[in-house]
Amino acid sequence: MLRVGKRLNIKELAASIAQFEGIKRKYPISEVILPLTEKIIFNYPQIDILRSFGEDSAVIGLSEISYTHYFLLAMDGMWSKLIQADPELAGYFAILVNVNDITCKGGIPIACVDMLSFQNETIGKALVKGMIQGSKKFGVPIVGGHLHPNNAYNSLSIAIFGIVPREQVIFSNGAQVGDDILIAVDLDGKFNEKFPFAWDTTSHKTPEQVQTQCRIMQNIAKRKLVHAAKDISNPGIVGTLGMLLDASNFGGTLDISQIPIRENQSIQQWLCMYPGFGLVLTCDPSHSNEIIRIFSENKIAARICGFVQDLNSLYLSDGNEKALIFDFKTNNIAGIP
Numbered sequence: 279m280l281r282v283g284k285r286l287n288i289k290e291l292a293a294s295i296a297q298f299e300g301i302k303r304k305y306p307i308s309e310v311i312l313p314l315t316e317k318i319i320f321n322y323p324q325i326d327i328l329r330s331f332g333e334d335s336a337v338i339g340l341s342e343i344s345y346t347h348y349f350l351l352a353m354d355g356m357w358s359k360l361i362q363a364d365p366e367l368a369g370y371f372a373i374l375v376n377v378n379d380i381t382c383k384g385g386i387p388i389a390c391v392d393m394l395s396f397q398n399e400t401i402g403k404a405l406v407k408g409m410i411q412g413s414k415k416f417g418v419p420i421v422g423g424h425l426h427p428n429n430a431y432n433s434l435s436i437a438i439f440g441i442v443p444r445e446q447v448i449f450s451n452g453a454q455v456g457d458d459i460l461i462a463v464d465l466d467g468k469f470n471e472k473f474p475f476a477w478d479t480t481s482h483k484t485p486e487q488v489q490t491q492c493r494i495m496q497n498i499a500k501r502k503l504v505h506a507a508k509d510i511s512n513p514g515i516v517g518t519l520g521m522l523l524d525a526s527n528f529g530g531t532l533d534i535s536q537i538p539i540r541e542n543q544s545i546q547q548w549l550c551m552y553p554g555f556g557l558v559l560t561c562d563p564s565h566s567n568e569i570i571r572i573f574s575e576n577k578i579a580a581r582i583c584g585f586v587q588d589l590n591s592l593y594l595s596d597g598n599e600k601a602l603i604f605d606f607k608t609n610n611i612a613g614i615p
Contacts, residue, residue, distance in 0.1 A: 291534075291546065292594045292601040298550045301517040301611065348447055350440035352379040357512065361432050363472040365401050368434060369408020370415075374480065374554060376438035377416045378509035381492045382557060383449075384499025385442035387416070392423035395433040402427065405434050415485050416492065446499040451612075452506035453526035455588045457560035461515060462573045462580035464491065464555040465540045474547065475514070479554035491555050494576050503565040503572075510556035515549050517611065519558045520592050520604045524612035526560075529589030535597040538579035560586055 286294060295301070354375045361368040373390065380387040392409065396402035413420050418438070426433075467479035480488050498504060506526060510518045515537065523529055539548050555578065561569060566582050573580035584595070592604040604611065 286546065288534075288594055288596045288599050289601040291549075291596075292603040294546060295514070295516050295549055295594075296603050296609075298514065298517065301513045301520070301550075346444060347441045348444055350380050350383055350385045350442055351437070352376055352440075353435060353437040354379065355433070355435040358432070360473050360476070361401075361405070361434065364470065365404035365432070366408040366411075367470060367473065367476065369405040369410075370412040370481070371408070371476070372434050372436045373409060373412025373416055373418065373420075375509075375511060376436050377412075377418055377492060378511070378555075380438055380440035380442075381495050382507050382509040383440075383442055384446045384495050385440040386496070387418045387438055387440045387492075389419050389421045390436050390438045392420060392437075393433070393435040394423060395426035395429040395431060397429060397432055399427075401432050405432075409434075409436075411481075415480060415488050417485060417489050442499070446496075446502070448495065448499050448504055448507045450506055450508050450522055451525035451527075452504075453523060453528055453530075453560040453586045454505050454562075455528060455586055456563070457505055457586040458563045458566045458582045459519065459530055459532060459584035459586060460557075460559045460561065460566060460569060460580055461519075461537050461583045462557045462559065462569075462578050463510070463515075463538050463553055464577070465538060465579050466577065467540070467554060469547070469551070475550055475552050477551040477553040477556075481554075491576060491578065494572065494578065495557070498569060498572060501568075503569050504559045504561045507557055507559040510551075510553055510558060512552055513611070514551055515556070515558065516592075516594065516603060517550075520606075520609075521612045522558055522560070523586065523592055524604070524606045524610065526586075527590075528586050529591045529593075529606065530584055530586045531593045531595050531600060532584040533595045533597055534583075535595075536581050536583040538581050 356368045356372050376390060377387045464479040467477050470476040470478055506522055508518050508522045519532060570580045590606045591602055593600045594603050
């Protein structure tokens with residue numbers, strides 16, 4: 279479990295974050311999906327699966343249906359600890375995280391379906407209440423699903439469908455050596471009391487404000503300003519960047535002293551937070567200032583926090599010293615064998 283409180287030096291911090299449960303939960307993915315990565319031969323040649331495992335959402339082309347857009351598919355299951363701590367928040371987050379998986383590709387979320395299981399109606403109603411709040415906030419309808427009432431456990435998974443113009447899709451594995459690493463985070467938020475790693479940036483905003491933020495990446499994608507991007511999710515800032523670099527077959531150095539952070543927040547907790555709106559991106563250095571400007575115009579803090587290197591590892595730096603946090607030869611966190 280991440281230690282929060284005592285200020286750690288960079289080596290202690292790297293060792294602590296490497297043991298964060300949100301990161302360690304990613305390690306089994308590559309072994310689990312190995313049988314699923316075998317090439318499947320389709321009888322329909324018009325189906326083109328551009329990217330699947332390792333991406334926030336799969337990118338699929340159907341030439342006979344759309345020559346202008348790719349279809350995006352993603353699915354997320356809520357962490358049982360979050361459901362136990364606050365089922366209503368879990369329902370809300372189930373929509374939020376799926377929307378983020380589409381928007382970080384430069385895409386437009388279209389609709390969701392759910393798989394809901396609960397032990398009693400009280401928990402079930404709380405989960406559904408949160409889902410409805412999320413659907414209204416993000417403007418994405420829930421159009422179907424499946425229900426297991428009176429189940430032995432509580433569980434919620436949501437799948438989402440979206441679209442993205444073919445020439446604008448942003449992949450997770452496109453980082454290039456020499457790229458700047460940018461971190462963008464909405465600082466207008468607060469940590470949830472029941473689930474201390476959830477940085478809530480959306481519940482107090484209007485649907486118009488939230489949906490405007492969701493369209494930021496469409497603008498960036500249209501202008502082809504980034505090489506790779508992922509929304510900051512369960513593994514936190516460091517773990518999400520590690521997944522992006524691992525998928526890109528490169529490494530880099532992250533200067534934690536440059537990361538946008540809310541005043542008086544613990545750096546240990548901040549590096550492992552799950553924000554309502556947060557992204558890691560890599561881009562040609564010539565585009566960094568323009569990307570930062572676009573985020574700033576939308577009240578999102580963004581800064582250059584490192585650079586991509588021809589390495590198989592990720593280092594944390596405090597501006598002076600640095601320490602290894604991931605060796606991708608042994609720490610496969612991208613979900614790609």
